[in-house]
Amino acid sequence: MKPTFLEIALRAGVGTATVERVLNGRGGVRPETVEKVLAAARGLDYPRRLPEAHHGILRIELILVRPETTFFARLSSSFACIAATLDRTVAVHRTFLDENDPAAIARRIAEPGMRRAGLILAVPDHPLIQAALKTIEAQKIPVIQIVTRIENTQADYVGIDNYAAGRMAGLLLSLMQHRSGKVAAICHSGIYQVHRDRVRGFSDYLAEHSRGDLTFMQVLFGHDEGYRSGDLLREALELWPDLAGLYNAGGANSSLCSVLQHHPRGREVFFVGHELTDRSAVALRDGAMDVILDQAPEAQARRAMDLMLSRLGLVQTKIENPPIRFVTFTAENV
Known part of the structure; x- marks a missing residue:
C-alpha cells in the first residue's frame, strides 16, 4: 500500500504540508528538511519517482x-x-x-x-x-x-558496557594476582563518561569482592599522555612499594609498560589495560601487560x-x- 503523506510526515518529523511541497517539487523548503522528507519517503517505499531537483548527497x-x-x-x-x-x-x-x-x-x-x-x-x-x-x-x-x-x-x-569492562578488570586482577598489596587505576580524566564508568565498575568489584590483602588506593589522571602517565606510575611505585595491581582505563599503555619494564619491581605489578594494538600485543607476550580488554x-x-x-x-x-x-x-x- 502506498504510504500516505501523514505517515511520511510522522517519520520525518514535519507537517503534511511540507511533505506535499517536497514530493510535488514546489520548493520553499529548507534543504535539510527536504533531505529528511525524502529519506522518510524512501524508508516507506514511496512508489513515485522523487523530484530530481532534490536528489542530492x-x-x-x-x-x-x-x-x-x-x-x-x-x-x-x-x-x-x-x-x-x-x-x-x-x-x-x-x-x-x-x-x-x-x-x-x-x-x-x-x-x-x-x-x-x-x-x-x-x-x-x-x-x-x-x-x-x-x-x-x-x-x-x-x-x-x-x-x-x-x-x-x-x-x-x-559501544561496550564500560561499567562491565571495569568490573571484569577487577575480577581478573583479583583472581590472577596472587601477591598482596596496593592497587591503583589510571585514566584520561573526568571528561569522558567511558572512563568514569570503567573506574566505577573496577572500584565496585573490588569493594564487593574484597580479598582483604588488596587495597584500592587511588585514581590517577594522566590525560592519555605518555610522559604524564609514566611519571604518575613512577611516583606510585615509590609511594607504594607494595604496588600489586594497575588498571589503565584509558590510553598510553606503551609508556606504562616501559616504566614497568625498567623498574625493579615492575614485573610484580599485575597490569590490566584496554585496546589491542601491535605494541600492546607485544607487551602481553613479554609479560609487561597481563590482560587487555579490547572494545572492537x-x-x-x-x-x-x-x-x-x-x-x-x-x-x-x-x-x-x-x-x-x-x-x-x-x-x-x-
Missing part, C-alpha cells in the same frame, strides 16, 4: 578527537572503509577536533557549515556539548554517540553506520543495538 558527519592515538585511528579507518562501500549518494565527512576545546566542538555540532543529514560523534562530555546536541536533536537530525556518552541527551549510544572499534563503526542508515530510511532492516561485546586477551590468545 546525504552527508553524514563523523566528529572525533585525538587522531594521533591508535584507538581513534582504528575507529576513523573503520569508518573510511565502510564509507567506501556506500552508495555514492551518501558521503561520510570525518572531522577531528581538539578535545580540550569543548566550545569549538559545540559550535561544530550546532553549525556544521554544510547540509548535514546525520551526525556520529565520540567527544567529551561537557555542558556546552550537551546543549549543542539538544539543539540538533530538536531539529530531528539523527545523532549516534559512539564509544562514549554525553549525559542528558537522547541520542543512541553504540571496527564493530562499533559498523553498528553506528547501520543505525544511521536506518534512521535516514536508507535500510529497511531493523537494527538492534545491544552493547558491543569486548574481547579479553592474555598472552595465551593474543
Whole structure:
C-alpha cells in the first residue's frame, strides 16, 4: 500500500504540508528538511519517482578527537572503509577536533557549515556539548554517540558496557594476582563518561569482592599522555612499594609498560589495560601487560553506520543495538 503523506510526515518529523511541497517539487523548503522528507519517503517505499531537483548527497558527519592515538585511528579507518562501500549518494565527512576545546566542538555540532543529514560523534562530555546536541536533536537530525556518552541527551549510544569492562578488570586482577598489596587505576580524566564508568565498575568489584590483602588506593589522571602517565606510575611505585595491581582505563599503555619494564619491581605489578594494538600485543607476550580488554572499534563503526542508515530510511532492516561485546586477551590468545 502506498504510504500516505501523514505517515511520511510522522517519520520525518514535519507537517503534511511540507511533505506535499517536497514530493510535488514546489520548493520553499529548507534543504535539510527536504533531505529528511525524502529519506522518510524512501524508508516507506514511496512508489513515485522523487523530484530530481532534490536528489542530492546525504552527508553524514563523523566528529572525533585525538587522531594521533591508535584507538581513534582504528575507529576513523573503520569508518573510511565502510564509507567506501556506500552508495555514492551518501558521503561520510570525518572531522577531528581538539578535545580540550569543548566550545569549538559545540559550535561544530550546532553549525556544521554544510547540509548535514546525520551526525556520529565520540567527544567529551561537557555542558556546552550537551546543549549543542539538544539543539540538533530538536531539529530531528539523527545523532549516534559512539564509544562514549554525553549525559542528558537522547541520542543512541553504540559501544561496550564500560561499567562491565571495569568490573571484569577487577575480577581478573583479583583472581590472577596472587601477591598482596596496593592497587591503583589510571585514566584520561573526568571528561569522558567511558572512563568514569570503567573506574566505577573496577572500584565496585573490588569493594564487593574484597580479598582483604588488596587495597584500592587511588585514581590517577594522566590525560592519555605518555610522559604524564609514566611519571604518575613512577611516583606510585615509590609511594607504594607494595604496588600489586594497575588498571589503565584509558590510553598510553606503551609508556606504562616501559616504566614497568625498567623498574625493579615492575614485573610484580599485575597490569590490566584496554585496546589491542601491535605494541600492546607485544607487551602481553613479554609479560609487561597481563590482560587487555579490547572494545572492537571496527564493530562499533559498523553498528553506528547501520543505525544511521536506518534512521535516514536508507535500510529497511531493523537494527538492534545491544552493547558491543569486548574481547579479553592474555598472552595465551593474543
